[in-house]
Amino acid sequence: MTAALAVRGATKRFGAVLALDHVDLEVHPGEVLALLGDNGAGKSTLIKCISGVTRLDSGEIEIGGLPVTLSSPAVARAHGIETVYQDLALFDNLDPAANFYAGREHAGPAWLPRPLRVLRRQTMQHATTDVLDRLQVTLPDATANVGLMSGGQRQVIAVARAAAFASNVVILDEPTAALGVRESRRVLDLILRLRSEGHAVIVISHAMDHVTEVADRAMVMRRGRVVGEEIPSPESQGRIVALIVGSAYDADPPHQRTSPHGSNTV
Ligand SMILES: Nc1ncnc2c1ncn2[C@@H]1O[C@H](COP(=O)(O)OP(=O)(O)OP(=O)(O)O)[C@@H](O)[C@H]1O
Numbered sequence: 001m002t003a004a005l006a007v008r009g010a011t012k013r014f015g016a017v018l019a020l021d022h023v024d025l026e027v028h029p030g031e032v033l034a035l036l037g038d039n040g041a042g043k044s045t046l047i048k049c050i051s052g053v054t055r056l057d058s059g060e061i062e063i064g065g066l067p068v069t070l071s072s073p074a075v076a077r078a079h080g081i082e083t084v085y086q087d088l089a090l091f092d093n094l095d096p097a098a099n100f101y102a103g104r105e106h107a108g109p110a111w112l113p114r115p116l117r118v119l120r121r122q123t124m125q126h127a128t129t130d131v132l133d134r135l136q137v138t139l140p141d142a143t144a145n146v147g148l149m150s151g152g153q154r155q156v157i158a159v160a161r162a163a164a165f166a167s168n169v170v171i172l173d174e175p176t177a178a179l180g181v182r183e184s185r186r187v188l189d190l191i192l193r194l195r196s197e198g199h200a201v202i203v204i205s206h207a208m209d210h211v212t213e214v215a216d217r218a219m220v221m222r223r224g225r226v227v228g229e230e231i232p233s234p235e236s237q238g239r240i241v242a243l244i245v246g247s248a249y250d251a252d253p254p255h256q257r258t259s260p261h262g263s264n265t266v
């Protein structure tokens with residue numbers, strides 16, 4: 001099966017820091033890939049390159065098997081890649097529908113005659129309700145400004161917005177980091193629904209139990225390199241943690257170092 005997204009040999013340097021060192025990544029339609037690694041491992045840099053925020057120094061990105069140059073976030077979005085950043089970037093003074101379409105051409109310019117604006121507004125409202133229904137997201141009041149909503153509700157809206165526009169890949173940076181148990185549950189359920197709809201999903205997370213629950217595959221980065229891959233399960237958690245902290249890697253003599261696609265021994 002052709003990967004929804006493939007990254008090959010991604011390399012990015014910030015001054016003396018090699019943030020990405022020949023990183024390869026593939027994610028397929030209907031797959032949830034967890035991107036793990038300690039602070040500074042290069043996770044955010046990698047997703048910023050995939051989201052068109054940062055340019056790679058070298059390496060290739062393919063979408064649906066075709067090479068692309070993701071020169072800006074708008075270009076990445078046009079290729080069906082939607083990213084939810086940790087700070088969400090929702091507009092507190094707008095309702096979910098207005099947030100869904102903020103910055104997108106559907107909203108129409110402000111100078112449109114009022115009847116046309118009302119019409120577009122209704123279309124946006126209906127389309128938003130359709131997406132929320134499809135993803136089985138219930139909000140107490142779907143027309144309230146998102147500033148009045150809880151952290152979990154806001155996160156769900158941001159993920160649903162990404163799902164609504166992503167034809168290829170949804171990228172979530174720490175989607176449950178600030179959430180309680182019940183709110184995390186809603187977001188995890190939503191991730192599982194995205195998967196069942198055939199989206200490719202990349203999730204950055206430090207929450208191992210969440211990773212184990214939703215991810216089909218976990219890829220671990222350390223100091224800009226991919227140091228291993230595991231199928232998340234209660235049994236593999238220890239190996240994954242060892243890869244994250246480096247005890248599976250730094251302790252090995254170089255010739256035994258874990259290959260990105262091989263099995264890992266701790
Ligand atoms: N714009 C930048 N300018 C200079 N250095 C940067 C920049 N962005 C990232 N770095 C460096 O690149 C390395 C990787 O950072 P990155 O933010 O990708 O890590 P991360 O895996 O997302 O970590 P965390 O879990 O803390 O978010 C770090 O050493 C960081 O200091």
Ligand SMILES: [Mg+2]
Pocket residue numbers: 043044045
């Ligand atoms: Mg980060």
